[in-house]
Amino acid sequence: MAELYDPSLIPEIQLSGIAQEDFEDAFLVMQEAYVNASPEAPVYGFTHPFCGPGGAYGACWWQLDTSLALCGAKWVNTPFAENVLRGFKAVQREKGRIPLHGPDILLDPEHKCSSVPKLFQAAYEVLERTQDAGLLEEIYPLLRDYLDWWLTERIESKTGLIYAIVEEFLPGRNTPLCAIETNVEVVVGCKIVSKLAARLGKTEEAEYYKSKMRHHTELIRTKLWDNDRKIFLSYDPSTGKLQDKVYSTIFDTLKNGVASDEQINILLSYLQDDQLFQWNGICLTSAAKTDKCYNETPGVYAACQWEGSIWSMRNYTVIEGLDDIGRFDLSAYLSWRTVNLFNRNFTEFLNPPDGSGHGVKRYVWTASQYIQIILERILGIRYSSYINMIRIMPNICKECYGQQFGARRVRFPGGASLDVSIDSSAEGNEFSISYKLTPGDVEEHKNLVIALPYNDGDYRAEGREYRVIKHERGKICETVIPVDLTPNAEVVSGKVTFCFRTTL
Numbered sequence: 001m002a003e004l005y006d007p008s009l010i011p012e013i014q015l016s017g018i019a020q021e022d023f024e025d026a027f028l029v030m031q032e033a034y035v036n037a038s039p040e041a042p043v044y045g046f047t048h049p050f051c052g053p054g055g056a057y058g059a060c061w062w063q064l065d066t067s068l069a070l071c072g073a074k075w076v077n078t079p080f081a082e083n084v085l086r087g088f089k090a091v092q093r094e095k096g097r098i099p100l101h102g103p104d105i106l107l108d109p110e111h112k113c114s115s116v117p118k119l120f121q122a123a124y125e126v127l128e129r130t131q132d133a134g135l136l137e138e139i140y141p142l143l144r145d146y147l148d149w150w151l152t153e154r155i156e157s158k159t160g161l162i163y164a165i166v167e168e169f170l171p172g173r174n175t176p177l178c179a180i181e182t183n184v185e186v187v188v189g190c191k192i193v194s195k196l197a198a199r200l201g202k203t204e205e206a207e208y209y210k211s212k213m214r215h216h217t218e219l220i221r222t223k224l225w226d227n228d229r230k231i232f233l234s235y236d237p238s239t240g241k242l243q244d245k246v247y248s249t250i251f252d253t254l255k256n257g258v259a260s261d262e263q264i265n266i267l268l269s270y271l272q273d274d275q276l277f278q279w280n281g282i283c284l285t286s287a288a289k290t291d292k293c294y295n296e297t298p299g300v301y302a303a304c305q306w307e308g309s310i311w312s313m314r315n316y317t318v319i320e321g322l323d324d325i326g327r328f329d330l331s332a333y334l335s336w337r338t339v340n341l342f343n344r345n346f347t348e349f350l351n352p353p354d355g356s357g358h359g360v361k362r363y364v365w366t367a368s369q370y371i372q373i374i375l376e377r378i379l380g381i382r383y384s385s386y387i388n389m390i391r392i393m394p395n396i397c398k399e400c401y402g403q404q405f406g407a408r409r410v411r412f413p414g415g416a417s418l419d420v421s422i423d424s425s426a427e428g429n430e431f432s433i434s435y436k437l438t439p440g441d442v443e444e445h446k447n448l449v450i451a452l453p454y455n456d457g458d459y460r461a462e463g464r465e466y467r468v469i470k471h472e473r474g475k476i477c478e479t480v481i482p483v484d485l486t487p488n489a490e491v492v493s494g495k496v497t498f499c500f501r502t503t504l
Helices: 020-032 063-073 078-091 119-127 135-153 180-199 203-223 248-257 261-271 312-324 328-342 364-378
Strands: 012-014 164-166 173-177 381-384 389-392 405-411 417-424 430-438 444-454 459-461 467-471 474-485 492-500
Touching (some): 020 063, 063 364, 078 119, 078 135, 180 203, 180 248, 389 430, 444 492
Antiparallel strands (some): 012 405, 164 173, 444 474
């Protein structure tokens, strides 16, 4: 069997209650769904290896599942992640559409659709890490043309919103709906394509997609907001009214500055209301528990589980949004809860009353996002060739203060590796981050950013120059250390301690 990863490339983690074998098993889940496609032997047109969804879904690529598999896979196999993007180029259809899945055949043959477009963010995370100087030029048309398909073929005439059919939103239906999550992901796509265009020197295209981002952000704020009920709702073109169903997708609008400050305040009150989404329990239900559509349906997948069950994709999207608005305390809590709920439980979805796993038992995007939350959200590790940065910005929830977190042998695309250890006091008034960078095969010049996100009070970096950045509703205290990683050079190591600042 071809391999997705070399076991020696899996980082060694230290997190309270999370065993190393559990972390390694998440990669094994992805390996089990690995499909060895090639230009000579494509699979449903896909010309490079990819991950299918897992289980009974078989050896087939799906835009959503195969994209989300990149979230974890990029940490252990850079060439695989980059080649998945090339595989998507091979299957791109008319006018830029990327199909829902390989067969591109539905029960109703008139429906030629895509799916929730998570590819934009997943692709960006691969592209910003690459050492392949030509990859962006190669992949940019894929993302631009896919975005253009949404911006032309999926515009609802009365509102200007993006409409979606089948699994372009979830649970999906065969008639158009201007769904919250689809519109938000298209806004994210506009932002990403604009950033990539600017990096390629395509100034006019960058400004064009930035204007589209602003335009569709305003449409969501105004057209999908029910001012009487004070909530976001999807718009139904067939009735000309907002749909009367409350899903956790209302919180997608926290992402990318979509919701206004007033709307954010209201949304945060809903988020933490146990009667709605079980914030302090087994969270988050994918529909409000008070909604007429809410159901608890364990067993095999039947679409209705998007109206009640707990999904890693729903939780991760909310984590992204909470980080975007600077509510690091809430994102730390949800990150930790999500990892623990899905630990040793990499199933398709969870049943809200007891957290038991159902659907496919070894589900790829669950395992992939579990890895992503641990490495990128809890430990806060990010690597970017675009801005020449390695960042360590752990976000530890209050329940874990006083415990030691960390990771060893976190590999970067150029071959360098990172060891990091995070210690905190029981009161949360002191955090120490120790790091060791071992050079790889590629000479790199990076800014190592060591940072601490928080919401209350102020912190300082002891004995170092630092700055405090106001980030929406939170703050980030950071110090920047230039590092040169030259092959065969000595390791670069150090320690940064953040202390609560009692006096200005």
